[in-house]
Amino acid sequence: MKFNVRLKTVGLFCIGWSYPTVIGPDIQFAKRIDYDGGSQIYIPASSFKGALRSSASRIAESYGFKSCGEIRPERIKDKHEKNGGVCDVCDLLGYPWSNSPSPLLFSDLLPVDKVEMLTLTRARIDDKSMKAAYGALFSIEYIPPGCEFAGTIEIIDAPKEKVILLLLSLAELRLGRIGRGSGFIDLRIEDADDLNKALKDTIWLNLLNELRGWLWNDIP
Numbered sequence: 001m002k003f004n005v006r007l008k009t010v011g012l013f014c015i016g017w018s019y020p021t022v023i024g025p026d027i028q029f030a031k032r033i034d035y036d037g038g039s040q041i042y043i044p045a046s047s048f049k050g051a052l053r054s055s056a057s058r059i060a061e062s063y064g065f066k067s068c069g070e071i072r073p074e075r076i077k078d079k080h081e082k083n084g085g086v087c088d089v090c091d092l093l094g095y096p097w098s099n100s101p102s103p104l105l106f107s108d109l110l111p112v113d114k115v116e117m118l119t120l121t122r123a124r125i126d127d128k129s130m131k132a133a134y135g136a137l138f139s140i141e142y143i144p145p146g147c148e149f150a151g152t153i154e155i156i157d158a159p160k161e162k163v164i165l166l167l168l169s170l171a172e173l174r175l176g177r178i179g180r181g182s183g184f185i186d187l188r189i190e191d192a193d194d195l196n197k198a199l200k201d202t203i204w205l206n207l208l209n210e211l212r213g214w215l216w217n218d219i220p
Contacts, residue, residue: 001155001163001194005170005187007043007109008149010216012120012142013183015047027140029117032108041115043149045106049093051178056089056169058176065089065165092162103158104166109151115143163195164204167211174215186216 015030030047031039053071060067065088068079073096080086086095094102121139155163174187189195189211199205 001198002152003192003195004150004152004190005109006112006148006150006190007048008186008188008214008216009143009145009147010184010186011145012118013145013147013178013185014140014142015043015178016140029141029143041111041117041143043109043151045108045151047178048109048151049104049106051176052169052173053089053093055172055176056093056165059168059172060087060089060165063165063168065161088162088165092158092165103156103162105154105156107151107153109149112148112150115147118142118144160198160202163198164207167195167204167207170211171207186214188212188214 014027016027029041030044032042033039050071057067057069057071066083067089068076068083068087070076070079076090076095077097080090080095086098090098091100092102093104119139119141121137153166155166158166170187170189174185177183178185189208192208192212195208196205199208
């Protein structure tokens with residue numbers, strides 16, 4: 001099964017790039033480098049998957065699924081050994097040192113239209129004084145609300161229960177935060193005929209239909 005995912009920023013949004021540059025903002029939006037030397041902003045598949053893991057961990061137990069409650073790789077294996085088995089969240093999204101890959105394949109999310117960037121200067125807050133730390137100004141490259149990105153998720157040989165957990169996690173992600181500065185996003189899925197067939201005659205078809213539209217309709 002394969003379907004499209006469309007993500008829309010609700011507030012200022014930044015997925016920070018891990019490569020420092022000599023000029024420009026201190027924290028720049030993630031960019032893909034083209035063969036001709038140009039670049040394009042994007043949301044890496046790994047960043048989207050990581051946010052979805054956090055989302056799945058938050059809601060799993062409320063719907064009868066098991067979660068180890070860990071998102072840091074070095075702790076996941078120990079928690080599984082302690083609990084006597086792999087949790088549903090890690091079984092769906094994969095985990096380090098596993099012999100069984102995740103049944104989900106994510107693409108990078110690319111901007112749908114041209115995006116105008118903006119740079120804001122922030123001040124780090126001292127944890128003790130709760131005031132702006134001296135000499136701790138830094139700049140972040142953001143994109144504004146209403147920007148859309150598109151990508152795909154492919155499900156390979158996953159049981160219906162894991163498909164349901166995936167949809168619940170996608171729905172929860174629309175209520176959580178992602179990226180630098182903990183930005184809000186909206187999300188919808190498209191071209192989901194295979195999902196529709198898999199969930200036919202179940203109550204989860206209502207959730208699928210809800211995910212076909214935006215949650216935050218007042219955002220341009």
